[in-house]
Amino acid sequence: MLFQYSQPSTVIFGCGAISVLGEKIKELGCKKAMCVYDEGTEKAGIAAKALDSIRSAGVEVVGWSGVIPDPTVDVVNKGGDFAKANGVDCLVGVGGGSSLDTAKAISVLLTMPGKAEDYVLAHPIFVDTKTPVFLVPTTAGTGSEITKVAIISRPELNAKWSVFVNTNYAIVDPELTLTLPKSQTASTGLDALSHAMEAMTGINWNPHSDLVGEAAIKKIANNLVTAYNEPSNLEARTEMALAANFAGLAFNDPITHVGHSAADALSCRFHTAHGYNCAIALPPAMKLVAPAVPEKMRVIAAAMNIPLTGNETGEELGTLVADSIRKLMRSVEIKPLKAMGFAREDVLALAPDVVSNHLASYCPVKVTEEVARNLLAEMYDDYQ
Numbered sequence: 311m312l313f314q315y316s317q318p319s320t321v322i323f324g325c326g327a328i329s330v331l332g333e334k335i336k337e338l339g340c341k342k343a344m345c346v347y348d349e350g351t352e353k354a355g356i357a358a359k360a361l362d363s364i365r366s367a368g369v370e371v372v373g374w375s376g377v378i379p380d381p382t383v384d385v386v387n388k389g390g391d392f393a394k395a396n397g398v399d400c401l402v403g404v405g406g407g408s409s410l411d412t413a414k415a416i417s418v419l420l421t422m423p424g425k426a427e428d429y430v431l432a433h434p435i436f437v438d439t440k441t442p443v444f445l446v447p448t449t450a451g452t453g454s455e456i457t458k459v460a461i462i463s464r465p466e467l468n469a470k471w472s473v474f475v476n477t478n479y480a481i482v483d484p485e486l487t488l489t490l491p492k493s494q495t496a497s498t499g500l501d502a503l504s505h506a507m508e509a510m511t512g513i514n515w516n517p518h519s520d521l522v523g524e525a526a527i528k529k530i531a532n533n534l535v536t537a538y539n540e541p542s543n544l545e546a547r548t549e550m551a552l553a554a555n556f557a558g559l560a561f562n563d564p565i566t567h568v569g570h571s572a573a574d575a576l577s578c579r580f581h582t583a584h585g586y587n588c589a590i591a592l593p594p595a596m597k598l599v600a601p602a603v604p605e606k607m608r609v610i611a612a613a614m615n616i617p618l619t620g621n622e623t624g625e626e627l628g629t630l631v632a633d634s635i636r637k638l639m640r641s642v643e644i645k646p647l648k649a650m651g652f653a654r655e656d657v658l659a660l661a662p663d664v665v666s667n668h669l670a671s672y673c674p675v676k677v678t679e680e681v682a683r684n685l686l687a688e689m690y691d692d693y694q
């Protein structure tokens with residue numbers, strides 16, 4: 311068996327880590343940085359911390375607050391124009407996955423000619439980007455700080471596609487997550503859980519993704535509810551920040567599978583948050599794949615603190631894991647699709663989109679339209 315795993319970039323982790331951002335940029339010889347973030351990150355004062363750290367190191371910096379949720383190729387093109395007009399030689403993404411992915415995608419435009427739509431493709435390519443990219447997450451979820459992938463929306467095609475790039479440093483400071491609203495703590499934490507579980511059960515798994523994926527699941531099972539109920543609990547926030555980073559490492563090579571293809575379909579149709587969509591899709595996705603990967607499901611079940619006899623079938627393990635995820639979702643007040651106001655037939659109509667998403671091809675079970683319809687039905691019916 312051949313397997314592949316990568317170490318995408320260096321991680322600097324810990325409370326106060328943002329203070330070393332500027333020094334690290336200076337070490338790489340960069341002269342002018344561009345910080346990429348959204349208005350929420352700016353209002354929370356977190357963008358200012360990044361800008362201060364860079365200025366304190368004597369490096370020139372410009373801020374750009376043009377990021378929106380589910381960033382589009384237009385947003386990336388605007389950011390690219392701003393970067394070129396300002397002559398920047400370093401990009402710093404500060405925020406949730408949308409900001410980090412936008413910074414990564416802008417780096418493509420500083421290396422290559424053309425527009426973002428030339429590189430954000432249904433079957434993603436790797437672009438050997440030259441501009442250093444620093445990533446500072448403010449959520450404990452996406453793991454984008456440690457993956458090569460940037461996920462960008464192509465609204466004209468009703469799709470979310472990707473491009474792979476080089477990144478240099480992940481600066482993970484758990485203190486930056488202390489002000490995260492409760493609903494985002496919940497949805498981003500469950501996004502991280504889905505990264506770990508889908509990476510471990512996809513066809514491109516590797517021993518490294520299993521190792522860090524299992525560690526991530528344990529940390530999320532033991533800390534998400536505390537981080538949700540006690541937002542200022544720094545120990546739980548630190549464990550969740552590490553869990554999200556481990557989960558990002560876990561899926562960097564195997565990528566995700568049908569849970570995320572269903573999540574992307576929801577995102578394009580209903581514009582609900584990525585983490586919410588991943589949470590809703592995860593229980594049926596695990597139930598679907600469990601008979602194909604029973605030993606993986608046993609490891610996942612144990613990591614979720616489910617008592618096991620050792621005699622459970624793959625199918626039984628899938629049901630146990632799906633139930634435990636739903637219990638966790640209820641504990642952090644994830645709303646059912648029905649309660650969000652979506653009609654069952656509109657959800658089931660997404661089946662072709664689930665099948666056509668390239669992520670579905672990494673699922674250990676063939677995702678036909680019937681399989682996708684059943685999965686969407688379970689997402690709607692089995693979590694009320």
Ligand SMILES: [Fe+2]
Binds near residue numbers: 452501504505
């Ligand atoms: Fe995700």
